[in-house]
Amino acid sequence: MGRSLPHLAHRFFEVLRAKPLDAEEEALAKSWLDDGLWALFTGQQTADQRHGFHAGAKLRNVGRPDLAVAAMLHDVGKTASRLGVIGRSVATVLMTLRAPMSPRMRMYRDHGELGARTLETAGAPTIAVAFAQHHQGERPAEIPDRDWALLIWADEPGMPERVPGG
Numbered sequence: 185m186g187r188s189l190p191h192l193a194h195r196f197f198e199v200l201r202a203k204p205l206d207a208e209e210e211a212l213a214k215s216w217l218d219d220g221l222w223a224l225f226t227g228q229q230t231a232d233q234r235h236g237f238h239a240g241a242k243l244r245n246v247g248r249p250d251l252a253v254a255a256m257l258h259d260v261g262k263t264a265s266r267l268g269v270i271g272r273s274v275a276t277v278l279m280t281l282r283a284p285m286s287p288r289m290r291m292y293r294d295h296g297e298l299g300a301r302t303l304e305t306a307g308a309p310t311i312a313v314a315f316a317q318h319h320q321g322e323r324p325a326e327i328p329d330r331d332w333a334l335l336i337w338a339d340e341p342g343m344p345e346r347v348p349g350g
């Protein structure tokens with residue numbers, strides 16, 4: 185677990201506030217993904233779609249569609265556990281305490297690996313597979329420093345979802 189408590193607390197409230205993408209946001213998100221990846225994106229809970237969109241939108245002017253895809257889909261493995269916000273929060277606390285967890289909570293804990301396999305099967309860019317797998321931990325050798333820094337920045341809150349003028 186490489187993420188701080190404030191990050192997790194912010195995510196909790198972000199989840200409670202999350203609104204579905206509007207038509208314009210949806211069109212933009214869809215323009216970055218092929219049909220298979222779009223299906224994975226929209227299979228996520230509203231809050232995960234909102235979080236992924238926010239991360240992708242931050243990278244939209246970087247000129248690296250592969251990074252935008254990686255940002256948008258890095259949490260796709262969370263869907264498999266079917267845990268809601270409370271179950272996820274409990275799982276996070278249990279993880280921190282290294283306490284025993286239910287199978288679904290373990291799926292949630294392992295969402296990086298699960299997401300990576302899902303993205304690999306769907307033919308996602310290599311960096312999207314790698315970022316899904318490693319985003320909770322340390323940068324793997326296969327992701328260059330600058331790309332990693334951009335992806336971690338994109339995943340953090342604190343910038344408007346709508347990038348002006350873009």
Ligand SMILES: [Fe+2]
Pocket residue numbers: 235258259339
């Ligand atoms: Fe994230």
